[in-house]
Amino acid sequence: MHSEDTPAAVPLHSGIAALADRYDGYILDLWGVLHNGVEAYPGVIDCLDRLRTRGKRVCLLSNAPRRCAGVAEKLAGMGITPDHYDHLMTSGEATHDALADPPDEWHAALGSRCLHIGPPRDADVFEGLPIEMVDDPARADFVVNTGIDSFDETIADYEAILKSCAAHALPMVCANPDLVVVVGTKMAICAGMLAQRYEELGGSVRYHGKPHAPVYRRCFDLLGIQDRARIAAVGDSFRTDVAGANAAGIDALLVTSGIHLEELATAWGEHPDPARLAAAAAASGHTPQGAIPRFHW
Template identity: 85%
Template sequence: MTSQDTPKTLPVFNGISGLADRYDGYILDLWGVLHNGVEPYPGVIDCLDRLRAAGKRVCLLSNAPRRCASVTEKLSGMGITPDHYDHLMTSGEATHEALIDPPDGWHAALGKRCLHIGPPRDKDVFEDIGLEMVEDPADATFVVNTGIDDFDETIADYDPVLKACAARSLPMVCANPDLVVVVGTKMAICAGMLAQRYEELGGSVRYHGKPHAPVYRRCFDLLDIHDRQRIVAVGDSFRTDVAGANAAGIDAVLVTSGIHLEELATAWGEHPDPRKLAAAAAASGHIPVAAIPHFRW
């Protein structure tokens, strides 16, 4: 690699305070940024309090395959209450809305007999909208995929049902485009990984959530900030958070102690290697304006 080919290094700040004056609105990821699925990361609640005290508007945006009310309840149980943010939007809520009010012909043709791939905790995505839930792919007209039942499961555990659905050409609605998520100290696969496998099998999939444009438009409406140069998205994934922000025309800040931790840093909360960070961004094709080791002031 020549000097001209060397990826441009990205600025790394200790925390959000180094960028706070640039933005009025913040779109914040949850898993890997605010919490690990079990508890908030150190400094998160203090940072949210400081953003609010500075008059910043905060919209939480999660690819959680559940509706906003259940995610709000889960966050409150961790100590992240509605007092810490202005708005919340989830991929599960977006999925629910698309099932109620189909945004296109593909969704309108789904029918009413739904097979759910995912745990019972995600059922609010499709409840109370007049669907007939079925257990057998032979009885279904479409699939709602919210992810795995147990965090130790693999793609292989789901191949039989995915193949059975693909054999019937059932369309799949994916309520979480994420491939993996940090749960405590380990990685678990998400609905996006199952959806990718389904596409490999020839299945047709529509995704709701990051990095797709409709969910960002919802956040812009909620924030009510018309100058998009004054809005930033903060997340831990090049593929969803940074890509979604880039496509939506807003800046992105990458948290390097999330799903890219092993690739970019030696330990949680440590500054990433600048060359590794630049190379990873260039390889992904999704470029943040800066990075922070973890979400703190």
Template identity: 45%
Template structure:
């Protein structure tokens, strides 16, 4: 897509200002509807209103877990199920890639992601016995950084093991701090010459899954919502759908804060080969 032909994004005050032009929404989760600790009530209300107006709302997340696990997490935050029709996760798309690779696999990631493998028939083994690697994150993202994995990644790369990265995000906000995600390990593994396959945003598999969920809606009638430039915005641009950029998310400081001019943000996006149709500080 040639971003030079795109008009500068316009700021909107409410999601309802533009929903009349769409039949479906693909909405990011972390950073848009919650911050990892607390739900964002205005976002919840906006998505519920979109559904009431007849739009299908799919929560599209790079969480490396099955959709049911993400729904359960949202339940713990008291995020209403009236605000969405379905959830499609990077974990869902990852399972398909793992099925292609077969096993046995070495899992790099926290215990909370074990449910990704339930019902898959994949054999999990120790590093030395693996034929492939899947990373869903750091073992302990509260205390570790990607630097702690340098030796392990070097060993895996020396054996030319393929890696499936279940979450392309590099970092994510958890409350008021940033934590590293699986994408940071995938990035470092690729830098070592390792083969990395990614299923989440901005890559095609997760969008294909979401498109099947909404069933036959033309791409011109789908609006993506997200705060991640190289995941949400890049993915929407590649898939050929309109996008609302949430400017006070993960890139808030980089984008210049809530008062940054639309043309300034558009220029910053263009430098990265990206474009957005609409801007909003926080979803409401």
């Protein structure tokens, strides 16, 4: 029994084995869950194999600001090949789709001249689109923000370009709502952090990817599982993975060794203190239905 002042405990599980029979479909985050941007985490490929052997359907869902083909290639380089999952969806793919076929009046009014904030590696978002790329905010109709060029950059490095875009009242499309990501053993800021600053400067932003509903609807269509109670989303972020799953009406499983590792004050791959985990969930406003220390069987 919990008092009103005590956050509800989050059920802790040692791995996916304890939960496998509860779900038919899994929506899996990539960074912080399957890999660290450099290599797959120990036990990940074995776990994916075991899920597939049991007939589970797996849709990978990443807030990577690149299209699916490029992300699939990167995964394959880490040993996570297409025979380990059924489908793949990215926020970059969702961004491309929204630019190609505007889902609303806001996107339809963007115009044709685009300024890209982000590295050349994300340029596939614009592939095949009738867009003129420009590098001067004065010449642009809108901005597509895919993130930082180098993983050691900070918001301060982008303050000038963000202020210039805001001064020209350019609408911004954000291709990755994440604020931070784990790269190896370090944290790097993401496009979501730049977009958040842009909103502070008065800019108008639309986001594609988790935790926003459209990308989950795409995953549900791909999985083809009607009963939402039989689908679980596995991720390492309260703000995107848990919030997105909760809003979409499916269970969320939090991997505690991802971006919240320091906050939970635990060693990688080990269970956090239950009280600290409950407090972190309560503080975020997003409570997972369960937690695992890392994604393994």
